[in-house]
Amino acid sequence: MTVSFLRVSACVMLLSLVTACGKVPWNDPYPVAERGKNILYSVFNERPKHLDPARSYSSNEVIFTGQIYEPPLQYHYLKRPYTLEPLTAQAMPEVQYFNAQGQALPADAAAESIAYSDYVIQIKPGIYYQPHPAFVQDAQENYVYQHLRPEQIAALQSPTDLPLQAKRELTAEDYVFQIKRLASPRLNSPIFGLMSDYILGLKEYGELLSRESNKLKSENGAEAYLDLNRYPLQGAQALDRYRYRIRIKGKYAQFNYWLAMQFFAPVPWEVEKFYAQPGMKEKNFVLDWYPVGTGPYMLAENNPNKQMVLVKNPNYHGDRYPSSGEPGDRASGLLADAGKPLPFIDRAVYTLEKEDIPYWNKFLQGYYDASGISSDTFDQAVKIGGTGEAALTPDMQAKGIQLKTTVATSISYIGFNMQDAVVGGLSERARKLRQAISIAIDSEEMISIFRNGRGIAAQGPIPPGIFGYEEGEAGINHYVYDWVKGKPERKSIAQAKRLLAEAGYPGGRDATSGQPLLLNFDTSAVGPDAKSHLEWLVKQLNKIDVQLVIRSTDYNRFQDKMLKGDAQIFEWGWNADYPDPENFLFLLYGPNKKVGLNGENAANYDNPEFNRLFEQMKNMDNSPARQQVITQMLEIARRDAPWVWGFYPKNYALYHAWYFNAKPNLMANNSLKYLRIDAKERERMRNLWNQPILWPIAVLLLALAAVLLPAALAYRRKVHAAPSARKAK
């Protein structure tokens, strides 16, 4: 009976396996209920640390906050160069300049004459926050959930488990409240230091809040609520329900760019007070994890250990897909949805995917809608043609996958510590040494070997797409390249050696002492990839008979070396905050040095002429005059060569055929609302690509049985032989 039962069970299992074929895929990682729905599937590879707009600064955080929070401005999705436009604002901010006596100045007033600038921003009426319990009021306009008992909070799985939710209109006060939050000692906003240099009174406001916070803590405990509404801020004030003013010290031409970042998005005071209730923090119910905004999406599931889910905000004020863009956008179908209401996608599911292999394979199976390309998968996805152009491999083309490339608004470079006795300083000797090294380090070769061609050799600090970058001969670094047959050609090693000899190191030896020139490269990079890259770097300097010693250390020691100025040559990079040359040229501005001043000028470059031109350039509008100043600055920097200019990375992204309106926008954080997917097509392709294959399992089981059968027979023989053997005895 047991045997027959086993046989029947096996038949049933086999039958169910066979009949399962041709239906839904077994390897679908998503719930059955989601099949065919208008949901976008994406990934995040590191758990976000902060979702509070005052704190969040990382790219893995803004993919969420960018869809939830709405600053007054945004970047046009399609236009290039990157262009700001109003988001919640009625129009671009009205900027008014004043002198020290408070008298209004014309728009073209000299920067030195401007004592302060007023940015007046009028927001659109009728914008509402997403539904949230913090907004619920009773008939007497008392907030219902602002005084929850600890046991009520303890019973909640999520703040939105509370039975009632309400909405509230966005007001100018909310923007002012958020600017005040930047100074809160309890939030430690990463831009407080920078903004306190610009927003009038913000620094003093931070000191006031620190004092008040300490006082409150000593009187009422560590969790006592610090009500920012009680403390006015001179530099940010609401003028009426829909208008507010930000007062900036002097002139800060780049301030509008900051107004497109989440740091300046509104936060409703009710929500902050709601989350400040005792017992909320212990449940991880904080604004940092349960954001509340006016954007097209709201966070429906917050599990940074596994999955983050955004769903459409039912109170979204509405927005339209842009009707214009770059030339070529219409031809490539990017204007097919022009004028249609946004957002298109109902729900976006972001899954934590820390390893590249599962991410890539799930993309190929259709379970992620888009993917980047890692070095390991590059050859599988992309083939480089004879003329250097990238195209998809036949496998990718067969799947209908689209490839989009864009040059990042960032730079990766090798820096010289300008305070170092050998490679640093502005002397002719040191300058020629750095120029020789700049020629010897072949960035084109590096891009080809280590980045699969994904990058452009840099000619200066400003990448393409940013004002100040020049194409063609005018834009090349004449200290490293010659313009030959319509393209830049790296100068010869012989020229580099000649420069080295002029620097006092003929044949790579100190002309005075005869000692070989030994330079040190400081790095925290580890692993096989880093090792081969470092070996390559050593070989590059060997070409000019210079010995490079790799001083590998851990990340912390490396950072300490950089801060103290103990590094000699190092690798560094910068990713733009905003698309303005100031955001790159400030990396070479003397008063922004890392050593002693803790700035972002990692090379500690300090050329008085460059500094003077920078101060002139930073407050200029984009114009031929500004371009002229930038050209002068670039000439000085190229001559001084504080960096081996390295490369501008090129981003490659893959999109499935059912993914529409994809146009990489490296400045906009709120791109999700523009994307559209064809969920039915996705479902069809997933079914086609993921049918279970069972015959290898059957073969495996048969092989196992074949191995075990002789053993089983031997066992039977042994068991049956034993009694007869005993009997024989």
Add this chain to the structure above:
Amino acid sequence: MIGYVLRRLLYAIPILIGVNVFIFTLFFAVNTPDNMARIHLGMKRVTPDAVAKWKHEHGYDKPLLFNAQAAGTQKFTATIFFTKSVPMFAFKFGAADDGRDIGQDIKTRMLPSLALAAPVFLLGLLLYITFALTLAFFRATYVDYVGVVLCVAMMSISGLFYIIGGQFLISKLLHLVPISGYQYGTDAFKFLVLPVVIGVIGGLGSSSRWYRTIFLEEMNRDYVRTARAKGLPERIVLFRHVLRNAMIPILTGVVVVIPTLFMGSLVSESFFGIPGLGSYTIDAIRSQDFAIVHAMVFLGSVLYIVGLLLTDISYTWVDPRVRLS
């Protein structure tokens, strides 16, 4: 026995203090609070003021072990070591560097870890013992030779190979289960099949060889010869006598890991996207989050001590000659 258990629990206190001192010294020998602040605050626009505020907010603005500025007992209590270590003994793990409550995170991540580790442990134990008994039963035959060669080969292969190979074969080529991911409740089954199978297969070589050695040692003893001489079938000899007598060395290796099953698997959880405590620990090490690393090491130590205690107790269940006093 109660006295023994209480005594062992009291012994645990100095051990845990020692573990605390060790992890604290090890961590801060390579990291300073300034380093931690800089890593947390990111690469851009980190001012000394922001670093100072971060340290104050997270309680790292005190001396590490001895506060020379303080008076009386505060020389020891107003230190990072004291303020971070003492609440651990009340299982108050505090907040991670990103502000999240560690205790709450541990609660939510413990179950996915257990959902992976428990089946690997139970199925593995069953398979390894069965396989080892089979090899022992067929000792000196081709089954034994092939089995041992297989075990040695499997032991020699990196665990990562099993994971990547399993994902490639089962998920990518055959499309039988998802490559990675996790859902709560019964939906977790399809995500756990592959890591469990890989976990079990990955441990087959070393564990089976270890158990085989134990069984072979027992099978050469006099009582086995006596049992066979009495005419007991080999099946009874193996399962009733050999297995039972081999329980002490088996339990020594097995019971101690039972409580630590909650701690999860560092590698498997990361590769399969299981939101357990293993990947939590790995992430914390990567991001130099001392609060989480400290909490996880402390919790691991407590569970290991509990495991050792359970091992001692289990001896009395399988061997009546053992008395705890």
